Amino acid sequence: MSLVSCECDNRSVSGIEPSFWFEVISMLISNMLIHLIFLWAGSISMIRKAIASDCEQIADIYNHYILNTTVTFEVDPVTAEEIAERQNKALCFLAYEEDGYVLGYAYASNYHSRAAYRYTAEGSIYLKNGAEGRGVGTLLYEALFSAAKEHGIREMIGVIALPNKSSEALHQKLGYRKVGVMERCGFKFDQAIDLSFTTPIRNKPIRKKCLKFG
Template sequence: MAHHAEAQIRPGTRADLEQLTAIYNHYVLQTHVTFDTVAFTPQQRRPWLAAYADRGPHRLFVAEAAGRLLGYATSGRFRAKPAYRTSVETAVYCAADAAGRGTGTLLYQTLFAALADQGLHRAYAAIALPNEASVRLHTRFGFRECGRYAECGHKFGRYWDVAHFEKPL
């Protein structure tokens, strides 16, 4: 497993779809951090990937080392209504063996640098609890908790809370 210092951060491309899907599917099948419950095929994830661009507020960055993706970070549409256009929802996912090695930090540094001149007002993130690592990462980047939904998701035979975080941009 490559250390995060060896990772190159770059925009995600269509060629990354299989590895992006594999990273996400780990969280779908093994964790409560996403409320998806059935693994995706790369073809099913194509519309998700198509929502990101090389420029603008809706971005996808990947961390890569030795041809392998270590993780990705996104900023996507917060809500569909036009008045939300100056807000984005962010997320970061790391390959299981890359978590806790600084990859998420590198990805968020790149993502927020790219968003700096996009005329955005707020970034939001939703974190299924408990998830101390994600809470620490978001707090380190200036997010603060702004609300919580109690027991809103049911997965693995139990209910999970979701904390909502916001960050001024």
């Protein structure tokens, strides 16, 4: 069993509303419950750097979203070889493994090629169909924050194709807010699609530091 413990960034206690500490405690309790569920189920899980042998499973996960949803603007299935290329280009690429199977992955990529954007990345996360609602997305995204920070990233932007209630809820849970919507910028399955842009709220307890054991 792999355990993940998270801690908030150190902040001055002066002037902080009681609601801040309530959110911190709530997040810690939520994380503990997730791990208790995994322990009860007897699953062996870990978050780790994605490797070449994961590419086939990752391609299968992603192709479900390509072929059946509008959460990605890609329309043609990808191959394991294409996933391998994207792994090599990403700033960091993580996989969530449980009992030997990849149930989700997350990666951070440069938001823009121009130099002034060098400290800003875009985060992406995909879970295997049916693996939602178990806290895997939260753990993966938290680990991604930590990994991206090690690469010098200071800002992680979330770009969400609408509607996508689960992704919006995840970003909100992790202290993100919607800062704008680009309307009708995509077209898939005979429908126009809007894009939502989210950024971290300042002075919110985003759990960026994740320590993995086992």
